[in-house]
Structures are given as structure tokens and as C-alpha cells.
Amino acid sequence: MSSINNVIFDLGGVLIDWNPRYLYRKIFNTEEEITWFLENVCTPEWNDKQDGGRSFEEATNELIAKFPDHESAIRAWYGRWQETIGGRIHETVELLAEIKESKKYKLYALTNWSAETFPWALANFDFLHWFDGIVVSGVEKTRKPFPEFYQILFDRYQINPAQAVFIDDNIKNVEGALKVGLPTIHFQSADQTKRELVKAKVI
DSSP states (O other), rough: OTTTTEEEOBTTTEEEEEEEHHHHHTSSHHHHHHHHHHHTSSSSHHHHHHHHHOHHHHHHHHHHHHHHHGGHHHHHHHHHHGGEEEOOOHHHHHHHHHHHHOOEEEEEEEEEETTTTTTHHHHHHHHGGSSSEEEEHHHOOOEEETTHHHHOOOOOOTGGGGEEEESSHHHHHHHHOOOTTEEEESSHEEEEHHHHHHHHTTO
């Protein structure tokens, strides 16, 4: 990774603290109840479909038909979606700022995020405007770890993946990136990521 000229960030879990438990701790009484709900009703697989472009209305109606006793909690997922956001992850935003201020790299974001909620993120996180480009799964109707999603970024911004590094917290997305020739750092903390960027001579 010695000839890097593009640094690509995931957003949720790397720069933005997103966790449905923040919301559901206000709705359910115990962590066990929340865990059951997130594993059986509003599951990651269900949420992935919205990241891939499915509408909130269709997604919500599907679950209410299956779990009518949980209608209120299901509607809260999108009705109170902003309560799932804990804010920026300050240490990683500082790392992003450091890379930006070096003026050595183009900065991009590649995010699995619904098209319906991403405008709120743009309006509420100023650092999203530091990027030279952002590719949003819900807009493109495909998502990580599918190869075509990474390719959209490469084609749109003329990125040679061999001259880029991608930072993502989801191991499936890391593996997907590696399959398309995109060197990747598996984000676990800002400190760990900074050490790997130093090792790669990005900073």
C-alpha cells in the first residue's frame, strides 16, 4: 500500500455511532428483550434490504404483517430512527481531519445506508462534506459486500483500487473489498486504524 492516493471510509461504526439499542433501550425493559427483538424481528438481514434500496414503508408493512404484536416497536425503527444515532465517533473524525489536512489524498465514503435517512446525516454531520465523493447503497440499489457496489465507486471517481485503502468495521465488507482488489483495514478502533495507516505510510 505504498502508492496510495485515495482513502475510502465506511461511515456507520467507523465515523458515525449507529446502534439500534440506543432507541430500543427506551422501549424495552431489558437487554434480553432488545436482543430477542433485534435477532427475530428487526434483524440485520431485514435492515440490509433497506440499505439495498427497499422503502421504509414496504419494510415496515412486511414486519407488521408477520409480528402484529410488535407493531409499535417496529414502527419506531424508522419513526424514531434518529434515536439510533449516538453522534460522531470523535477519534475517527479527528483521524479523517488529519488525512484531509495533509492534502495528499482524495477522500471517499462507501456506505451501506438507506436513501431515506442519508439526507439527515448529510445535514447533521459537517465532516461528510469533507469527502470528494460518497456512494450510498440505498441510492445505488446495491450494497457491500457485493462487487458491483465497490465498482460503482471505482468507475464514478476513476479510482484504481490498487492505489487506495478502505476502512470498514464489518468483516464481510472487508472480505468483499479484498475480493475486488481493494486493500482494506478492518476498523476496530481509531488508535488501531491510525497505527495501520502509519504502517502503510498514509500518515
